[in-house]
Amino acid sequence: MSENIEHPIVFLSYARTNQEHIEKITNFASILRKDGIDVKFDEWDLKVGNDLYFFMENNIKRESDKVLLILTKEFVEKANDRKSGVGTETQLISKEVYDDVKQERIIPIVWECDEKGEDYIPTFLESRLYIDLSTKEKFGKNYETLLRILYNKPKNPKEDLGEMPKWLNDTNKYYPKTNEVVKRFNYSIQHHPNEINPIMEEFCEEYYEYLKTFTIEFSSNNINTISGELYKDLEEYQQLKNDFEEFIDILSKKGKYYGADYRILVEFLIKVHSLTFNRRDRKSMNTYDLYKFSFILKELFLYMIAYGLKNKNYNLITDLLHSPYYLTDENNQLKGTQHFVELDIRSQGDINGYIDNYYKENENTNYISPLGQLLISRLPISLNSEYLIDADLLCCYVSFLNKEEYKNEFWFPYTYVYKGRRWDSFEIFRRLTSKRYFEEVKEIFNVKTIDEFKSKVISTHDSLLGQRQIRLSNSWGKYVEPIEEYINLDEIGCEK
Incomplete structure (x- = not known):
């Protein structure tokens, strides 16, 4: 039988x-x-x-x-x-x-x-x-x-048997506090949803404390040594990053049903931002630590947006893009109300150069966007590269759509060279032909009506984006495409 x-x-x-x-x-x-x-x-x-x-x-x-x-x-x-x-x-x-x-x-x-x-x-x-x-x-x-x-369809099926955790062979690279919170978070969000925000705060606090421990000591100022140590330190950070990936995937997937307060993530990003410059009350970090934390900040932010796209959590994306960021300077003084574009630290150019040197010396490869390659190569299994690239580009587009509010500062999408010429693959724009979908996502673009969105897109025509000038210096004509390459303005909201 x-x-x-x-x-x-x-x-x-x-x-x-x-x-x-x-x-x-x-x-x-x-x-x-x-x-x-x-x-x-x-x-x-x-x-x-x-x-x-x-x-x-x-x-x-x-x-x-x-x-x-x-x-x-x-x-x-x-x-x-x-x-x-x-x-x-x-x-x-x-x-x-x-x-x-x-x-x-x-x-x-x-x-x-x-x-x-x-x-x-x-x-x-x-x-x-x-x-x-x-x-x-x-x-x-x-x-x-x-x-x-x-x-034979159990409500809570047994998980597939995984591999032995790599950190068992190196206990110095295991982070029990964040790991434990993630496991508790996955359970609590289903059985005790009222605890979601306190657990979010706990995770962010523990993650930040672990993050501060990633400081580098260099044996010399040789560029190859610096490049190698930066790359190695980011590799060692991978295990901690795994906890963040799992956490934000769960949060973006289920948090939209249980009233998650995403401003907790904004406060977390503000704290991580403080690691990207030398404050007077912190003497232990060197210049190369600051480069590394600038990269980590960008990566964390992009993961939040990318998982929001993947799990269709548009409230998460909106809060991250349009909440005020009360950042401080090296004197621990408030800089006033800032916006997400400030998280795209332009000192990234320095780490881009060091990563470029690492790839040339160790892989004998010359990438158009070394930083973009690094971001793509570190992707978790649970996140398709398209979501990360689209997240990077979305940040760029939103910054241009709101360029007056952001004082003409914009987000540079280092991964754009990996997008390819598949315009129909940018789902958030492709689906704007649906009036119902536009209502779901309009706050991401900081607009209330279709006409306001069209007006903002048209206002980008005279900007660097509209003039096809947003590109890497060595990209040989490959630039960030204007928004209208993805959606015909006359077709927005023409369907249910």
Whole structure:
């Protein structure tokens, strides 16, 4: 007998007590059949002249994938006393139950209880788990559980067996606090959603504390040494980054349903930004640490936007792009209200040069965008490169659409050279033909109406973006495409 996954075959074993009971069992069988379960029982399948014992034995031992025992007072009494047809079926079933303590074919169904509310269970099944369908309320609650068992589709399936964590071989590169918070976060967001924001704060605090420990000591000021140490330090940061990737994936996927406060992430980014310059109260960091933290800041921000795109969490993206960033300077003085474009530190040009040197010296490769290559090469398995590239470009486009508010500062998308010429692949623009979709995403662009969006796009015509001047110096004519390469303005909102 091989299990039929598409239409499981189920045999019903019950006591024929009266016509009313038979009608209830028939109705139950009909409900199962409507849900794709191929039910076998005497009322439908036993014909005049058929051998009763063969019918029972064939279904219990061979033909059926599962056997449902409908437990009533009469069934239990006949089963315990081995009387009539139930007694015969019980002998066949009890042997299988006793011979294999791990068996999963025989499923007890409690159909009624006694006057004290106690379930009717035959002696040979007293130690077995069962499904209670004895009342309308319990039927509504437990019927799904029965279906999941019959189809082998558990509500909380066992995770696939993974590989041994790499950090077991190097305990210095394991970060138990953030790792533990991520595991707790995944559970709490489903079972205790009211705890989501405190756990977000806890994770961000622990992550920031770990992040500060990534300082570099150089043996020389040789450019090859500096390039190698920067690259190595970013590689060693990978394990901590894994925790962030898992955290932000869970948050962006489920947080939109549970009132997550994404300003917590904004505050976290402000703290990480403080690591990108030498403050007077922090003397231990050198110039190369600042380059490294500038890269990490950009990477963290892009991951947040990219996972927001992947999981269609547009509120997360909006809050990250349009919340005020109260940044400080090297004297720990407030710089006033700033915007996300300030997270794109222009000292990136320095680390871009060092990463370029690393690739040339160690891989003998000359990349158009070394920083873009580094960002793409470090992507987690759970994030397609298109989401990261689109996140990088989206930040650039939003900065130009709001160039007056951002004082003509813009975000430079170092990964743009990997986009290719697949204009239809930029989903957030391609789907703007839908009026309903525009309403979902309009706040990302900081507009209220389609006409306002069109007006902002047109205002970029005289900018560096509209003039196709946003490009890397060595990109040989490859530039960041204007927004209208992705969407015809006249088609925005023309569909439902």
